[in-house]
Amino acid sequence: MTPTRADICVVACADAFAEDGEILVNPIGNIPTIGGRLAKATTCPAAVLTDGEAMFVDGIHPVGAPIGTDSTEAWNPYRRMFHMLWSGKRHVMMGATQVDQMGNQNIACIGDWEQPRAQLLGFRGAPGNTINHRTSYWVPNHNPKAFVQHVSVVTGIGYDRAAALGTGGRFHDIHRVVSNLCVCDFETPDHRMRLRSLHPGVALDDVVAATGFELVIDQDVATTRLPTDEELAWIERIDPSGLRSAEVPQ
Amino acid sequence: MIDKRVSEDEIIGELADGMVIGVGGWGSRRKPMSLIRAIARSSLKDLTIVSYGGPDVGLLCAAGKVRKVVSGFVSLDSIPLEPFYRQARQNGTIQAAEWDEGMLLLGLQAAGWRVPFLPTRAGLGSDIPRLMPDLQTVTSPYDDGETLLAVPALDLDVALIHMNRADQGGNGQYLGPDPYFDDLFAMAATTCFMTCERLVPTEELAAAARPETIIINRLMTTGVLEVGRGAHFTTCAPDYARDEAFQRVYNAASKSDASWQAFKDRYVDAPTQADYLRAVDELAASSAADSASNGTRPEGAAK
Known part of the structure; x- marks a missing residue:
């Protein structure tokens, strides 16, 4: 089995969760969700996962399908x-319509706040998550x-905003940014x-050209690792219908 | 048992222009949609809507009822962006206070507890304080001296919620996976109206499920009204799932003024819940007939 770019992205997401231990691993979106479940199956068995609604669920389940109550390990409605997130025992992987050099994220809107050119999701949980x-x-x-x-609106706060808060920013920790081209x-x-x-097959120049600010680039840039055979087998079990390939085409 | 049963007209009669109205549920989940359509048909205007927003917010924006929205997000869940809220924002026709989701919980809790604010770290450092300058910070009076965001109490004139079951006294029960924040909405409001799928004798509440599912007690409610499928097209599990096909019809109605007008005429302006459900079921039946003639299976018919 030859790994696809989507498989490599899944493993990069899983690696972001690898050292989390017994906390709520809370990926949002298909590839992060497959990655979170892969991490629980391999590197981070203590991870707690949700069913995407009000339950913590045990076991490794296919993405995109409802999870039965026989897998429920605890009840966790929105409140x-x-x-849980205010207590700090959580690692979330969210999307970002925009992200800047210091890790400030925007998912609220593009353009002027009073009358945005494009209204997006709103702030959702991003301010509370990131702090x-x-x-x-x-x-x-x-x-x-x-x-x-520069992001249009800061929803999730970056390192500069967190530093300016002093002790108030002490729990801030932006860990990884995973894209279809690389890991930052x-x-x-x-x-x-x-x-x-860099993901295998991606040229450094491609990432530089696709990034609207100056990335810090070490002398020797590593290559994102390939999935193991065991991981590829898990990925097939977790995503049998290939939702990952729809998100990142080959 | 005291009898708090009211009619839809009586509920709408208690509302007034400019009121702050909180709506229970979350996204496209267990929203009191029959009451939302009744507001859309009324002459009410300049409302402030406080909500974990879904089609409640969108429909009222489309109907021109809204001056301001206070929300953590406005989404249809399976369709991430609420089309009519999006239009209202992009046309600049409403004011928006978009808070962190957790801030909304604290604002409602503060109102219910009758304290002016509750402190949190959520929101600090983000653009929420810059874009919503009425929000203030507070400094801890203890040795840590930490600065926190003081989330102001969200005092509501009225809360509107939809439960799976209720009794005529105004006790209410959810049977789905999540209570959302409906009890906090109820306690943040001067007046709370609750619709329910089924009005039952009080003893049936605790018989149906563990008593902790009775999250609404009658000290929180002003009036109760049975409305079967009252949350349609949002989910009201376990009574029914979200009507995804109808939600797509709602979403598509945002394409033009004409398509919204056609949707409004057929569904929003249906004078009673029975008229509305007849129109909804006719649409589903005609879609099923179309699918059958195309040799494809209608949505939801798989099981």
């Missing part, structure tokens, strides 16, 4: 989700309109976004 616990982002289409110099992190002295690894 308790806020209690309370580890957050990662998934961007399925890496391009200069997504990786921008903020492991630099001033927390500017760094290219962590």
Whole structure:
């Protein structure tokens, strides 16, 4: 079995959760969700996952299908989700319509706030997530309109905003940005976004051209690892209908 | 048992222009849609809607009833962006206070507890304080001295909620997976009207499910009204799932003024719930007939 780009993205998402241990691993979107379930199946068995509604569920389930109550391990309706995230025991991977060099995210709107050119999702949980616990982002289409110099609206806060809060920003932790081209992190002295690894087959110039700000690029850039055979087998079980390939075409 | 049963007309008669109205449910889930359509048909205007928003917010925006929306998001869940809220925002016809989802919980809780605010870290550092400058911070009086966001109490004039079951005294029960924030909406409001799928004798509530599902007690409610399929097309599990096919029809109605007008004439302006359900069921039947003649299976017929 030859891994596809989508498989590589799934494993990159799973690796973002690998060291989480016993916390709520809460990916949003298809590829992050497949990645979260893969992490629980392999590197992070203690992870707690949700059914996308009000239950914590045990076991490894196919994506896109309802999960039966026989897998329920606890009840977590929305109000308790806020209690959990305010307590910090959560790692969320959200989407980002725009993200900047310091990790500021926008999912609210594009253009002027009073009368936006494009109304998007709103702030949703992004402000509370980013100030309370580890957050990662998934961007399925890496391009200069997504990786921008300045976001229209700051929904999820980046390292500069968190630093300006002093002790109030002490739980802030943007961990990874995974895209269809590469994996980025903020492991630099001033927390500017760094290219962590290029997906196999992606040229450095492609990522530079698709990024609207200057990425920190080390002398030797790593290549995102390929899935193992065991991981590929899990991915097939978790995503038998191939939702991942619809999100990231080959 | 005290009798709080009211008619839809009596509920609408208690509402007034400019009121702050909270709506229970979440996204496209367990929304009191029959009451929302009744407001859309009324002469009410300049309303402020507080909601974990779904088609309740969208429909009222489309009907021109809304001055301001206070929300954490407005979404149809399976269709991420609510089309009519989106139009209203992009046309600049409404004011928006878009809060962090958790801030909304705290604002409702503060109102219910009769305190002016509740503190949180959520929202700090984001553009919420910049774009909504009426929000203030507060400094901890203890040794830590931390600065927190003071989420103001969301005092509601009226709350509208839909439950699976209720009794005539105004006790209400949810039977689905999530209570959402309906009890907090009820307690944040001066007046709360509750619709329900079925009005039952009180003893049937605790007999139907564990007593902690009775999250609404009659101290929270002003009036109760039985409306079967009252949350349609949003989900009201376990009584019924979201009507995804109809939600797509609603979404498509946003394409033009003409398509909205046609949707409004047929569904929103249906004078009674029975008229509305007849129109909904006719649409489903004609879609099923179309699918049958095309040799495809109608949606939802798989099981």
